[in-house]
Each structure stands twice: as structure tokens, then as C-alpha cells.
Amino acid sequence: MLRRIMRGRDPSEAHRVSTPLELLFDLCFVVAVAQAAGQWHHALADGRVLAGLVGYASVFFAIWWAWMNFTWFASAYDTDDVPYRLLTLVQMGGVLVLAAGVPAAFSHGDFTIVVVGYVIMRLALVSQWLRAAIEHVEGRPTALRYAAGITVVQFGWIARLWAPGVWAYVTFLVLVAAELAVPLWAEYRGHPTSWHPGHITDRYGAFTIIVLGEVVLATFTGVQDALSEPGETPSVLITAAGGLLLVFAVWWIYLTGAEARLVGLRTALLWGYGHYVVFAAVAALGAGLGAAIDTLGHHSRLDIRVAALAVAVPLVVSLVVFAGLHRVAGTGAVGHPLLVVAGVVIVLGIAVGAPGLGLGLAVLTMGLAVAATLAANLAVARHRRRSPDTQ
Known part of the structure; x- marks a missing residue:
């Protein structure tokens, strides 16, 4: 279908399993997982255990969090129409950009390309939330909270690229906490999403x-x-x-x-x-x-x-x-x-x-x-x- 109204799906819908688009989405993310694991492997082989572990945990958070947010949104609002598929394509492109930046993040702590890929994925998801806010009146407050919270945190990730020394680690932890807090704030304060x-x-x-x-x-x-x-x-x-x-x-x-x-x-x-x-x-x-x-x-x-x-x-x-x-x-x-x-x-x-x-x-x-x-x-x-x- 070219386009259908985006409304919350039935959380008791029978036989609800992963769609072909979701499985294709997962395969793109596995490229990033393979990059992160491969760089951790090389760090181990070179004896750079602590530095490698920090890089691995950091990069893997970006991969996992973007995947998780898409998964829960899709569980509630998957329309599988053309706009939904195209915005999913943008997120798939974003994770491939992120994967391309993983070696630089491990080798000399340059997270620029990783952040670019991550922000592409997150802003594509913001577009999905804004669409849900427009078309699903009952879920509008929650959708707008998600869109606002995700957007604000993305500005933080971009600004972090210029954080010096120890502040790079401090701001990373603060932004991770902020990312994790967005669903809590959005779901508890608004109409809960109808995930299955x-x-x-x-x-x-x-x-x-x-x-x-x-x-x-x-x-x-x-x-x-x-x-x-x-x-x-x-x-x-x-x-x-x-x-x-x-x-x-x-x-x-x-x-x-x-x-x-x-x-x-x-x-x-x-x-x-x-x-x-x-x-x-x-x-x-x-x-x-x-x-x-x-x-x-x-x-x-x-x-x-x-x-x-x-x-x-x-x-x-x-x-x-x-x-x-x-x-x-x-x-x-x-x-x-x-x-x-x-x-x-x-x-x-x-x-x-x-x-x-x-x-x-x-x-x-x-x-x-x-x-x-x-x-x-x-x-x-x-x-x-x-x-x-x-x-």
C-alpha cells in the first residue's frame, strides 16, 4: 500500500512476528555488530584490553540503542507503507555510516563518523514519531515527548565531539543516561505505546x-x-x-x-x-x-x-x-x-x-x-x- 494512516497497532494481535523489512533491517545492523566485535578482537590480539573495552562498550551502545528504539516503535506503529519503508531505509543507511566509523573510533578515539551515522538513524526515527503524533491523536502526547527528547539528546551528541579530555567520558555517560531516560519520561507521562x-x-x-x-x-x-x-x-x-x-x-x-x-x-x-x-x-x-x-x-x-x-x-x-x-x-x-x-x-x-x-x-x-x-x-x-x- 502506498500510504495508510499511522495508528497504534493492537497489542493482542495474533501471530505477530518479525516482518521481512525488520529482518533486512537487522542484517544491516549486524554489519555494525561485526565491525565492533572485529575491532574488539583486534584490540585483544594487540593487548589493548582496557582501551578496546571502552571503545567496544561505547560503539555497541550506539548500535543497540538505535536498534532497540526502532524495534519498539515498529511494534507499536508499523504501517509498512511507502513513507514508513523509506524512513526505515534512511535508518539502515545510518547504521552503515556508523559501521564505517567504527575502526576510527577504536584506533584513535575519533567518533565523528559514528555520531553522524547515529544521528541520521535517530532523526529518521524522530520523523516517524512526528508522523505518529500527527495521525494518532490518542498517542500524540507520548509521540511528541519521544520526538522532543530524542532531538534534544542528538544535539548533545553532536556537541560532545568537541568535548576535551576527561569531559569526553563524562559527557558520554550523561548522554547515555539521557537516552535511557527518554522512554521512561515519554511512556510514564503520556499514553503508553501499544507495543506487542x-x-x-x-x-x-x-x-x-x-x-x-x-x-x-x-x-x-x-x-x-x-x-x-x-x-x-x-x-x-x-x-x-x-x-x-x-x-x-x-x-x-x-x-x-x-x-x-x-x-x-x-x-x-x-x-x-x-x-x-x-x-x-x-x-x-x-x-x-x-x-x-x-x-x-x-x-x-x-x-x-x-x-x-x-x-x-x-x-x-x-x-x-x-x-x-x-x-x-x-x-x-x-x-x-x-x-x-x-x-x-x-x-x-x-x-x-x-x-x-x-x-x-x-x-x-x-x-x-x-x-x-x-x-x-x-x-x-x-x-x-x-x-x-x-x-
Whole structure:
């Protein structure tokens, strides 16, 4: 259809899943995710852990926040007409501009191109909110608050490009807080947007799977490069097997919470905001696996223990956040505190002991440990579901 009136969609609409346009949108964002993870991988290999982590967290916030805002707007106001598609195209172009600026942001802290791409995406979304304000009378106050809040913060991001020294870090944190505050201000003060709970969980699940695909690709690329060193072939193949097992276990853990019950704005925001850590940790897992394979091929400055920790740390962060999100959403298998703590301790212990085990065997053992943690959580969850019937 060329054009239809933009009104809030029915939040109880049946069979609401990701649209083809949303999936294409996600693929453009994965380019930026791959750029950020790739630069983090290179920072690890060069031993620039702290500087690389700061750059990675900063760039990933811009990627995640722009994706999240589009996702929630689309859940409430997707008309799928020509104006909507064209403004979505502008946002897709914006994320590709952002992705082009990621290397400069990592190498010498130049965020100019990243900010340009980010502002393009955000102002395109402002146009969508203004359209919603004009055409959806009931939601006008909320839509105008979103448009005003996003616009003001974009002026802040542009001005930050001239912030000197430590003020660059201070203003970044202030602007992040401002971005996160806009939905709270807009939703609580106005007519809440009619986002669809099932659609939101489907969108987040689809993007998580796409990011896991990036982990597989990063691991495969590392293996391909490392196999040029014949003497390291067994260790590289063991690491690859462990990486594949980790990807499968992380996917399975996440899948157990796929039917999240997003009841109320508070639960929905906790779920949505918590996925910054999910996406960033999963992408960082791929970078860590790549750095581990580089270490085996003698293309990295990392020692074996640090290389193992580059895999273990994002992995345990994922486990902890999954547990928290599953508890918030009232679903999912990974939620028993003692089992989560046990899994975290075991994985970190394996990483610390990697010099004795060998890096390849350490990664494979981490995969087995996470799989065992999942199996134990599934058994506990099954017991809890059956216990009311036996009482």
C-alpha cells in the first residue's frame, strides 16, 4: 500500500512476528555488530584490553540503542507503507555510516563518523514519531515527548565531539543516561505505546540468533586462518569444537526464555535494557574465540590464560544476565542462583587453569561445563513444574 494512516497497532494481535523489512533491517545492523566485535578482537590480539573495552562498550551502545528504539516503535506503529519503508531505509543507511566509523573510533578515539551515522538513524526515527503524533491523536502526547527528547539528546551528541579530555567520558555517560531516560519520561507521562509483547520477544530472539551467527562466522574465519599453521591444527580444531558447543549451549539457554511474559512497562524495559549486555556479551564471545585461535596460531600478544579469559568472561556475563532476564520475565530454565553461581565459578576456574589444560581443551571444557549447567537447570525447572502435581 502506498500510504495508510499511522495508528497504534493492537497489542493482542495474533501471530505477530518479525516482518521481512525488520529482518533486512537487522542484517544491516549486524554489519555494525561485526565491525565492533572485529575491532574488539583486534584490540585483544594487540593487548589493548582496557582501551578496546571502552571503545567496544561505547560503539555497541550506539548500535543497540538505535536498534532497540526502532524495534519498539515498529511494534507499536508499523504501517509498512511507502513513507514508513523509506524512513526505515534512511535508518539502515545510518547504521552503515556508523559501521564505517567504527575502526576510527577504536584506533584513535575519533567518533565523528559514528555520531553522524547515529544521528541520521535517530532523526529518521524522530520523523516517524512526528508522523505518529500527527495521525494518532490518542498517542500524540507520548509521540511528541519521544520526538522532543530524542532531538534534544542528538544535539548533545553532536556537541560532545568537541568535548576535551576527561569531559569526553563524562559527557558520554550523561548522554547515555539521557537516552535511557527518554522512554521512561515519554511512556510514564503520556499514553503508553501499544507495543506487542509477543512481537518484542520474537524480535529480540531473532537478533540474538543473528549475533550468534556472527560468533560462528568469527570462529570459522579464525580457524581458516590458523590452519595455515600445521602444527597447531589439533588445538585449533578442539577450540573450534568448543566454540560451536558454546554457541549451541548459549542459544539453548536463551531459547528457554523465548516465551517471556512482558507484563507491564517495568518488566518490558528491564527486558529491553538488559539485552544491551546480552548482545554485547554474545558478540564479545565471538571476538574472544577469535583471539583464542589467534593465540594458538601465534598471531596474538595474549598469553594462554588471558586468551581463555577473553572467552570465559563474556560467557559468564551471558549466563548471569540470562538468569536475571529469565527471572524478570517469569520464564526460562536458567534461574536457580546456586546453579548459575556454580557454572560461573567452574567456567572462570577453567580459564584460570588454561595454561595447564591447554587453550583448546580449556575452551572445549568450558563448553561442556555450560552444557552441564544448562542440563542441571532444565532438570530443576522440570522438577518445579511437576512438583505441584505431586503434592
